[in-house]
Amino acid sequence: DVKVTQSSRYLVKRTGEKVFLECVQDMDHENMFWYRQDPGLGLRLIYFSYDVKMKEKGDIPEGYSVSREKKERFSLILESASTNQTSMYLCASSYPPGQLQETQYFGPGTRLLVL
Amino acid sequence: GIQVEQSPPDLILQEGANSTLRCNFSDSVNNLQWFHQNPWGQLINLFYIPSGTKQNGRLSATTVATERYSLLYISSSQTTDSGVYFCASWDSNYQLIWGAGTKLIIKP
Numbered sequence: 174d175v176k177v178t179q180s181s182r183y184l185v186k187r188t189g190e191k192v193f194l195e196c197v198q199d200m201d202h203e204n205m206f207w208y209r210q211d212p213g214l215g216l217r218l219i220y221f222s223y224d225v226k227m228k229e230k231g232d233i234p235e236g237y238s239v240s241r242e243k244k245e246r247f248s249l250i251l252e253s254a255s256t257n258q259t260s261m262y263l264c265a266s267s268y269p270p271g272q273l274q275e276t277q278y279f280g281p282g283t284r285l286l287v288l
Numbered sequence: 289g290i291q292v293e294q295s296p297p298d299l300i301l302q303e304g305a306n307s308t309l310r311c312n313f314s315d316s317v318n319n320l321q322w323f324h325q326n327p328w329g330q331l332i333n334l335f336y337i338p339s340g341t342k343q344n345g346r347l348s349a350t351t352v353a354t355e356r357y358s359l360l361y362i363s364s365s366q367t368t369d370s371g372v373y374f375c376a377s378w379d380s381n382y383q384l385i386w387g388a389g390t391k392l393i394i395k396p
Contacts, residue, residue: 206384210329216374216386231383261329276321277384279331 177280185286192251196264205247206265254287294387309360309390311375323374365394
């Protein structure tokens, strides 16, 4: 079975702190994604990566950065956390579109609270 | 770009009832998918269904690509079916475009 793991299920941070969210997948997927999910707003794409050291901005990249030094690991970084970044963060991975199993596999999510 | 709309936004049913969730999309797609998010937040893929009909136990899905809609059927609902159901489709930039979801509550 595909496994996508995230470093924390729940996280509480203070405004201004630097926050690292880590995601690891074991399926050798090329593509990895970070979303945030807020009530009434659905899933919104923050960043995605289609290869090691490659990254692309999604719909809402402001206030975030990412790092992909190894194929299996994709990190989301909040350089200076703010209260409006309180949210559920979901990581996903997939093969590139056009290959079999064109779907995304999700981690369990990280609920981040910024005080 | 592709837009995805789901209906109804909310659905409350008694255990044992059947339900139909609908997904309309604004442009021709060939890679429609259905996901379920459980109350604890875990998202899993239910169906990859660009066209035709697929069945998996009590769940089935039908996509009519020429008419730009897909339906998810849940028969004999159980409380474990509760959660949010999303449909999504890849766009030309290799990003998944998500519907807003249908929140399903199954009462015992």
